[in-house]
Amino acid sequence: PARTRKSSxxxxxxxxxxxxxxxxxxxxxxADTARPPRRRRRAAMSHNYGDTIPLHPSSAQSDMDEIExxxxxxxxxxxxxxxxxxxxxxxxxxSTSPPPPSxxxxxxxxxxxxxxPQGPTPAPPAxxxxxxxxxxxxxxxxxxxxxxxxxxxxxxxxxVSNLKLVVFPNPNREDPGKALRDWDLxxxxxxxxxxxxxxxxxxxxxxSEVFAVAFAVLAAGAIILTLNxxxxxxxxxFFQSLSLLGYCLFPLDVGALICLLKDNVILKIIxxxxxxxxxxxxxYPFMSAAVNPRRKALAIYPVFLMYISVGFLxxxxx
Amino acid sequence: MRGxxxxxxxxxxxxxxxxxxxxxxxxxxxGGGYQPPGSPLGGDxxxxxxxxxxxxxxxxxxxxxxxxxxxxxxxxxxxxxMEGFFRKIDVNPDMYGPLxxxxxxxxxxxxxxxxxxYLMQRKSDLNIWNFDVSYFSLAASVMYGYAIVVPAAFFFxxxxxxxxxxLIRFWCMWGYSLFIFxxxxxxxxxxxxxxxxxxxxGAGGASSWFIFLNLKECTEGADMMALIASAxxxxxxxxxxxxxxxxx
Numbered sequence: 285p286a287r288t289r290k291s292s293x294x295x296x297x298x299x300x301x302x303x304x305x306x307x308x309x310x311x312x313x314x315a316d317t318a319r320p321p322r323r324r325r326r327a328a329m330s331h332n333y334g335d336t337i338p339l340h341p342s343s344a345q346s347d348m349d350e351i352e353x354x355x356x357x358x359x360x361x362x363x364x365x366x367x368x369x370x371x372x373x374x375x376x377x378x379s380t381s382p383p384p385p386s387x388x389x390x391x392x393x394x395x396x397x398x399x400x401p402q403g404p405t406p407a408p409p410a411x412x413x414x415x416x417x418x419x420x421x422x423x424x425x426x427x428x429x430x431x432x433x434x435x436x437x438x439x440x441x442x443x444v445s446n447l448k449l450v451v452f453p454n455p456n457r458e459d460p461g462k463a464l465r466d467w468d469l470x471x472x473x474x475x476x477x478x479x480x481x482x483x484x485x486x487x488x489x490x491x492s493e494v495f496a497v498a499f500a501v502l503a504a505g506a507i508i509l510t511l512n513x514x515x516x517x518x519x520x521x522f523f524q525s526l527s528l529l530g531y532c533l534f535p536l537d538v539g540a541l542i543c544l545l546k547d548n549v550i551l552k553i554i555x556x557x558x559x560x561x562x563x564x565x566x567x568y569p570f571m572s573a574a575v576n577p578r579r580k581a582l583a584i585y586p587v588f589l590m591y592i593s594v595g596f597l598x599x600x601x602x
Numbered sequence: 603m604r605g606x607x608x609x610x611x612x613x614x615x616x617x618x619x620x621x622x623x624x625x626x627x628x629x630x631x632x633g634g635g636y637q638p639p640g641s642p643l644g645g646d647x648x649x650x651x652x653x654x655x656x657x658x659x660x661x662x663x664x665x666x667x668x669x670x671x672x673x674x675x676x677x678x679x680x681x682x683x684m685e686g687f688f689r690k691i692d693v694n695p696d697m698y699g700p701l702x703x704x705x706x707x708x709x710x711x712x713x714x715x716x717x718x719x720y721l722m723q724r725k726s727d728l729n730i731w732n733f734d735v736s737y738f739s740l741a742a743s744v745m746y747g748y749a750i751v752v753p754a755a756f757f758f759x760x761x762x763x764x765x766x767x768x769l770i771r772f773w774c775m776w777g778y779s780l781f782i783f784x785x786x787x788x789x790x791x792x793x794x795x796x797x798x799x800x801x802x803x804g805a806g807g808a809s810s811w812f813i814f815l816n817l818k819e820c821t822e823g824a825d826m827m828a829l830i831a832s833a834x835x836x837x838x839x840x841x842x843x844x845x846x847x848x849x850x
Contacts, residue, residue: 490735497738514659515666516698578669586702593709600716600733 443471450531451566467523472530475537476502479594482540486547486601498597505590506530509571513583518575528570529587535562536591540598552599560595564588665697665770673699680778680812681785688775688816695770700777704749707780710787711745712737715848721793722850737848744847748840749777752833756817759829765821775820779812779837783844790849798849806841810834 427435446466448454476499484495510525539559543552567587575583655661676699679687715737723730753772760767786805790798814834821830 487733487735493739494735497735501738511659512666512698512701515663517663517666576669578671581670582668582673582698586705589702589706589709593713596709596713597735600713601735602731602733 439468439470442466442468443474446471446527446531447534450528451534451562467527469523469527469530472506472527472533475530475533479533479537479540482537482544483597483601486540486544486598488602494597494601498594501590501593501597502530502533505586509586509590512586513571513574516575516579516583518579518583520570520574525570525574529567532563532567532591533594535559535566536594536598539595543598547602549599556595556599560591563591567591662697665695667694668696668698672696676778677703677781680781681808687778687812688771688819691771691774691778695768695774697770697773697777699781700749700773703777703781703784704745707783707787708738708741708745710784711741711844711848714787714791715741718791718793718849721791722795725793740847744843745780749773749780752776752836756829756833760821760826763826763829765826767821771820775816776813779809779816782809782812783841787844787849790845798845802841802845802849806838809841810837813837 446468479502480495480498483498484491487494506526506529509529510520510522513520513525514522536556536559539555542555564587568584571583571587572580672694673696676687676690676696679690716733719734720731750773753776754769757767757769757772782805786801789801792798792801811834814830817826817830817833
């Protein structure tokens with residue numbers, strides 16, 4: 285989705301993206317006339333957008349106003365590595381996060397993207413939320429026009445980083461605000477479908493029904509578990525919880541793959557027990573922190589129930 | 603206080619914690635219970651936002667207002683078919699119990715049903731592990747259908763015959779009555795056929811006696827005995843169904 289510039293004033297914006305207007309020069313002039321009030325506003329919000337590497341050489345036009353404003357803002361800006369951050373999304377605010385954008389741009393159709401750096405914890409916590417590319421100025425790249433491989437690479441990187449945060453031991457796991465700030469639903473989708481497929485391949489009869497049961501249990505189960513926490517008066521964000529429950533399936537995926545390859549009952553029981561314990565360990569801090577301590581068991585039990593039933597499916601399917 | 607609207611403080615609590623700015627809708631606020639014909643429908647705010655409340659998670663939080671120890675206490679008192687259960691849930695009926703008891707029971711029936719069938723067949727034919735995944739769908743349809751439809755049907759029947767029940771309390775009570783089948787399904791793994799019948803008869807009997815006592819308490823009137831008896835018989839029939847279809 286195209287990201288829009290936060291500081292865009294209500295006046296009509298000319299599309300400055302390269303993909304829309306082939307003639308850059310008339311744009312600059314018209315943009316110049318619109319520039320002065322915007323410069324003042326941008327000076328006031330000096331830390332809220334970033335211009336990174338332009339993707340096309342034609343966009344390296346020298347926009348003098350752009351350069352001037354950037355030089356004006358430069359003392360407060362730091363140069364972050366050019367990792368495109370994720371679009372702004374609802375997340376539990378923590379103290380080290382950059383201040384949220386003060387206003388959403390009113391023009392969703394504008395093709396001038398900005399970045400709201402809300403990357404995961406690998407970014408240094410003290411960094412100011414400006415991501416300026418290390419080379420060149422100009423309009424920031426648009427995710428609509430970047431190569432597909434870039435998008436895929438970025439999503440894969442996000443999946444891997446979320447996985448490392450959630451499933452593997454790291455010091456930030458206990459803090460629900462930090463654990464999955466950059467949640468996404470691609471990871472859970474891959475893991476659920478992979479688990480369903482693995483179970484379906486393992487089954488000798490009724491393969492499609494096995495996939496249907498596994499997928500339904502996992503998908504509906506994640507939604508119902510999240511609703512359960514919300515109904516018990518807990519404080520979680522719906523999609524963040526879905527994302528977490530999906531990522532915690534990763535150990536069970538590994539277990540299902542091992543069970544698919546080696547069909548020995550004792551081995552299956554051992555593998556499933558280990559991976560089940562791992563999954564539950566991964567999901568426990570998040571779910572237990574979300575509710576009142578007197579209701580912790582009420583929120584945790586259904587999680588265990590879901591993972592145990594999936595574990596049973598893995599053992600039982602032959 | 604049966605059938606009266608939920609007291610405002612509880613609802614307000616839910617509103618405060620759930621960022622809900624408006625009063626929950628009247629049907630959810632009084633639990634779908636019977637309202638006497640003369641009473642006003644709560645407040646004017648409620649009737650305006652009536653239908654929207656159904657789709658809002660926050661309007662259902664009053665029914666999940668239980669702590670762990672409360673739920674455990676209710677579970678234990680459902681196993682001993684004693685009379686005090688209805689008094690326990692009268693003030694604060696919860697839907698957490700019925701929802702997760704039925705879900706647990708679905709999983710247990712499917713998993714242990716398969717395992718028990720395997721254990722029985724192992725005596726005659728070695729190593730014929732045949733996992734029937736349709737047990738899951740069958741268990742899900744039967745248990746969810748029973749837990750939702752039967753209390754609702756009896757609610758309407760009781761109302762037709764003049765009593766004044768409360769739907770939420772019926773759902774709560776029927777849901778907790780299913781809890782005894784959870785340990786029973788574990789015990790039904792024992793591959794001795796006679797013992798299995800004894801176990802299921804015991805569990806079914808305890809469950810129907812539980813239903814009988816609590817219905818008798820909550821619907822005053824001796825002329826309801828036919829309905830109450832039919833509810834107990836239905837519960838026993840469910841027990842037999844579980845035995846025949848899952849633990850053959």
